[in-house]
Amino acid sequence: MDFDFSPTCKDMQQRLLDFMDRHIYPNEHRFHEEVEANRRAGNAWVPTKIVEELKPKARAAGLWNLFLPKSPRVPEGLSNLDYASLCEIMGRVHFAPEVFNCSAPDTGNMETLERYGSEPIKRAWLDPLLRGEIRSAFAMTEPAVASSDATNIQSRIERDGDHYVINGRKWWTSGAGDPRCKVYIFMGKTNPDAPRHQQQSMIVVPADTPGITVIRPLSVFGYDDAPHGHCEVLFENVRVPVDNILLGEGRGFEIAQGRLGPGRIHHCMRSIGAAERALEFMCKRLSSRVAFGKPISQQSVWHERIAESRIMIEQARLLTLKAAYMMDTVGNKIAKAEIAMIKVVAPNVSTRIIDWAIQAHGGGGVCDDFPLAYMYAHQRTLRLADGPDEVHRNAVAKLELGRHAAIPTSSHEAMPVTRGS
Structure with missing residues (x-):
């Protein structure tokens, strides 16, 4: 079992360590000061200037979209083993992954779109995510059921002609507080009568679709994680085209x-x-x-x-x-x-x-x-x-x-x- 990292990874480790020393650690206080200043001004959910200033520097340093292996859209994407070592370095400061376009839930959503999305879906949502132009959210957990068992999920995705109609209440929807969030990946039931693990589906939902209400941010020990946020979100008769389903019904x-x-x-x-x-x-x-x-x-x-x-x-x-x-x-x-x-x-x-x-x-x-x-x-x-x-x-x-x-x-x-x- 060989845990040695590739030469490319070793080079990136050194460049990432240098970037952290030069740009991330010295700006930790500035990040929090910006969030607090925005909060005092009445809106903590404003992207920080420091992160936006650092993103072009990260791209110029070749430290961008490192997480997506075996994708023609991301030839620089690393293996899980190589990327793991870079995750450890980025994990030393909580906002650092976003600087490199490697933050959750966007990484997981991009992997989902790359693996399971149609080409039109990829062009509409994956490509701007990879460019860092938008952000995304993942809506899976629900307050009314024990979501540790994903088969408990009760939100509905029901076919109505050329559309699906979505209804449900989600919480801990990561990324929903960010004003740059333009798309959700939503998990719900398309067929409650199917076998237990074939009832659920996942569907792509544009964030500006009528019927979506971000009810509140959820705090953890008093921290609301602004400007990213984990929110409670209500979906009421949200209509999206049938082509937005990922892989097909029952594959969630x-x-x-x-x-x-x-x-x-x-x-x-x-x-x-x-x-x-x-x-x-x-x-x-x-x-x-x-x-x-x-x-x-x-x-x-x-x-x-x-x-x-x-x-x-x-x-x-x-x-x-x-x-x-x-x-x-x-x-x-x-x-x-x-x-x-x-x-x-x-x-x-x-x-x-x-x-x-x-x-x-x-x-x-x-x-x-x-x-x-x-x-x-x-x-x-x-x-x-x-x-x-x-x-x-x-x-x-x-x-x-x-x-x-x-x-x-x-x-x-x-x-x-x-x-x-």
Whole structure:
């Protein structure tokens, strides 16, 4: 199993690290200041000037649309393994992926359109997304049902002549708060009477279609993630042409599985990047603060936490890279156990390390003088996004039980030995 990155990737790693040092880290405060200034002016949902200023620099540096492998539209797109290493670097600052046109949900939506959309759909929506001219949203989760089981989704997509009529209430619709959001990918039921995994479909919905109402942004621990946003959205008798359906009726669950696989690699490697940055903050803070007559870094409890952080990061990275390698070489279906495992491991590792970093910073850790509180809020959501921990653990357990179900029990295992036997 070869985890070595391609020469192209290694070159991009260095260019990306340089770009982060020169343009991203120095502008973190400016980003947040712009968001707050817009909020005070009455509208936090305004794209920041700093991100828009940095996008042309990223394109000029050849750091644009790195995520889409094997697409004639994106010849620079990298393999899952190569892109994973760049995701980790970008994940150190939450707004960085957008600078490189590599942010969710656009990456997942672009992959969905590339894999499953018709050529007219690609020209209408994929091409402007790839150029960074618009943004998009993904509408899957619903407030009325346990959406961890996607077959529970109740929103309807009903055929009416040459159109589909869409009705439903969605929430955690990522990207819906952004005024640049011009298109939704919507998941709903086309046939409630079909077999369980053939009831759902996905359809492309222009954001300016009558009947769409963005009800409210949803906050996480007080952060509303402006100007991107995760919103509750109501779809009432929204009519779109039948050609907007992806792959055909009943293929929504299949598309969701294909969409979420690469996205989980991206999320997990960004989580590892966040964990690395939190560890860096932790070590610098502990070395610079004195308590009870000596640097806090000399307290043995912090030696334990620093060492454990490094161990957890290395384990999580190796497992995620293995999953990416398997996706590239044997496909998502064979890699499904590894994909499920990393989705549990990575956000749990990042939240644990960020929590320790917050503790190391004392009062500073829970305020916005440092990025740790925001990092924690974002990483904690990933234990729910793209499926909660419990669902992924359940999948891993079923796969493991299936592996051993056909193994004959040896004679000493067949009958338990008890005292007196």
